[in-house]
Amino acid sequence: MTWPDAPSLAVPLAWSAAFGARTAPRLALNTLTAQVQAVRDGLGVAVLPHFLAREAGLRLLAARLPDGAPMERPILLATHAELAASRRVRAVAAAIADHVLAKRHDLEGA
Structure with missing residues (x-):
């Protein structure tokens, strides 16, 4: 899962791209709630805040970007x-x- 292309979403789009979202089939959803539900439904993976992913019972695949940088806002x-x-x-x-x-x-x- 990723975000729609929009300048205001540059950071989460870059994070998704770092995990290959630009080269993989892409489902763009414009709310965190929709992204969490799509992941819970088995439609793919997404870069989500820890607290939302934990509440939804989702499994962490990576705690940092592939280059080792933290994902912080x-x-x-x-x-x-x-x-x-x-x-x-x-x-x-x-x-x-x-x-x-x-x-x-x-x-x-x-």
């Missing part, structure tokens, strides 16, 4: 400049950050 939390000083917005941002940090081990795939 930053998590960004953004807000409009005019809202950045809002106590409510800061409270929600802090809660989200705390939750992500608490799940760091799961997100890193360790």
